[in-house]
Amino acid sequence: MNLKHLHYFWAAAKAGGIVRAGEQLHVSPQTLSGQIKLLEDRLGCALFRKVGRGLELTDEGRVALGFAEQIFALSAELESVIGKASGAQQALDFRVGIADSVPKAIAYRLLEPALSMPQPVHLICHEGKFQDLLGQLAVHRLDLVIADEPMGRQTSVKAYNHLLGSTAMSFFAAPALKRTLSGAFPQCLDGAPMLLQGSSAAMRQRFDFWLAMHKIRPHAIGEFDDAALMKAFGGEGRGVFMAPTVLESETAAQYGVRVVGRTDELIEEFYAVSVERRITHPCIAAITLAARDQLFGS
Numbered sequence: 001m002n003l004k005h006l007h008y009f010w011a012a013a014k015a016g017g018i019v020r021a022g023e024q025l026h027v028s029p030q031t032l033s034g035q036i037k038l039l040e041d042r043l044g045c046a047l048f049r050k051v052g053r054g055l056e057l058t059d060e061g062r063v064a065l066g067f068a069e070q071i072f073a074l075s076a077e078l079e080s081v082i083g084k085a086s087g088a089q090q091a092l093d094f095r096v097g098i099a100d101s102v103p104k105a106i107a108y109r110l111l112e113p114a115l116s117m118p119q120p121v122h123l124i125c126h127e128g129k130f131q132d133l134l135g136q137l138a139v140h141r142l143d144l145v146i147a148d149e150p151m152g153r154q155t156s157v158k159a160y161n162h163l164l165g166s167t168a169m170s171f172f173a174a175p176a177l178k179r180t181l182s183g184a185f186p187q188c189l190d191g192a193p194m195l196l197q198g199s200s201a202a203m204r205q206r207f208d209f210w211l212a213m214h215k216i217r218p219h220a221i222g223e224f225d226d227a228a229l230m231k232a233f234g235g236e237g238r239g240v241f242m243a244p245t246v247l248e249s250e251t252a253a254q255y256g257v258r259v260v261g262r263t264d265e266l267i268e269e270f271y272a273v274s275v276e277r278r279i280t281h282p283c284i285a286a287i288t289l290a291a292r293d294q295l296f297g298s
Contacts, residue, residue, distance in 0.1 A: 003071070005039035008032055009047055009061075010068040017055055069141075091122040094283040097133030098125060099147035101201045103227045105247050106270065110146060110164065113290035114283040121283060129200075134159065137275065144284050145273040149202035162272040162279065162288055165296020167246040169203075169266040172257040174237035181240075185261025186214055193239035194218035198225035203268050207242065210266055231255050244268055246296060270296075 008025070012032060015021035022029045040047050047061035057065060076093070094114055098107045107125075114121055126133065126142065133145045138157040150161040171189070173181065181188040189211075197204045211218070221239040224230035234241040235255030243251050245262055252258065272288055279285050291297075 001042060002038070005035050005042070006064075006068050006071065008035045009039050010065065010072065012036060012048070012055075013057060013061065013065045013068075091120040092283065093122050093124060094281075095124045095142045095144075096126070097136060097142045097145040098127045099130040099133060099145065099149075100127050100225060101130070101148050101198075101203075101227075102146055102270065103244065103247065105250060106244065107146060109295050110270070110287055110291055113286040117282060117286055119282065131155075134273065137273065140275070143274065143281060144287075147202075147271050147273060148268055150269075150271050151273050159273050159275050160277045162274065162284075164270045164272055164288060164291040166267050166269040167244040167296060168262055168264040169242050169268060170245045170248050170251075170262045171240055171242050171260040172231075172234060172251060172255070173240045173260050174235060174257055177237045177240065178258050178260055181260065186216060186263065188260065189218050189240060190216045192218050193221045195230045195234055195239040195241040196220055196223045197227070197230070197242070198223050200225065203242075203266065206266055210263070231257075242266075 008021070008027075011025055012018055012021040015024055018029045018032050018036075021027075022032045025032070036047065043060070043064070045060040046058050047064055048055040049058050096111065111123065111125070115123060126136070130145070130147050130149065133142065133147075134151060134155060134157045136142045137145050137159055145159075146164075150163075151157065151159060171185070173192075177193070181192055183190075197207070218240070222230075222233065224233070227243070230241050231243065231251065232255070233239065235257055240260060248259060248262075270291070272284060272291075274281070274284055276284070279288060
């Protein structure tokens with residue numbers, strides 16, 4: 001098997017399409033497609049199928065992707081072992097899964113201490129659904145999963161929750177929209193255009209209960225799984241949105257919005273989930289210490 005063809009297939013699968021993978025590899029889409037077709041001919045099956053204008057993996061493609069990731073992980077390990085034998089300073093591979101409901105700014109602030117360690121670190125981040133990431137943690141493809149909820153007791157994965165910290169929630173609006181809101185917070189949200197977190201977010205159910213408790217009925221403009229996209233709409237004045245208070249200053253600066261109000265009745269928690277009951281991994285130790293003492297401790 002030509003491993004170059006396998007690498008092209010792996011890149012296309014990870015990038016989510018031929019065009020994006022070609023841009024990352026500096027290869028034309030036609031060349032990339034041709035190389036992947038040679039691999040499919042070698043294996044005797046299709047690895048992708050067309051869905052609308054995009055591509056998705058076939059069942060055989062998912063199997064092939066799993067083997068490809070193992071092959072390239074072994075390749076990286078080989079380089080690491082040879083490097084150690086030659087006395088070169090080696091970077092510590094640190095594989096982290098980020099639940100897609102965790103704000104990107106929080107994820108960066110949590111992970112940044114791992115890159116500030118004296119030992120060089122090679123950070124490998126994967127974003128996805130919490131349960132999918134726990135499955136990868138169970139087979140040791142990840143060292144850590146960061147989420148906005150703890151792993152439930154009904155989960156069969158043998159892992160442990162480590163609370164990183166918690167934050168109250170703030171509400172933001174573009175200046176022009178904020179001027180149209182009347183009354184004190186939170187009653188000023190009644191009837192106001194609102195941008196909501198997606199139904200899969202751990203905070204969403206608590207937020208809906210909070211609205212009912214205060215008898216507030218905002219006008220829902222849209223729901224977003226991607227917090228950054230929700231904030232972008234908010235920055236354009238499309239609606240009021242909610243974000244962690246710990247990110248209040250940078251949210252206001254980045255999106256040009258103003259704080260409408262704050263509440264500690266809504267608390268968002270963040271967890272590190274690892275297979276270690278007692279943390280010994282140096283990167284995870286750095287993350288938990290910085291989170292508790294600096295990010296959320298303040």
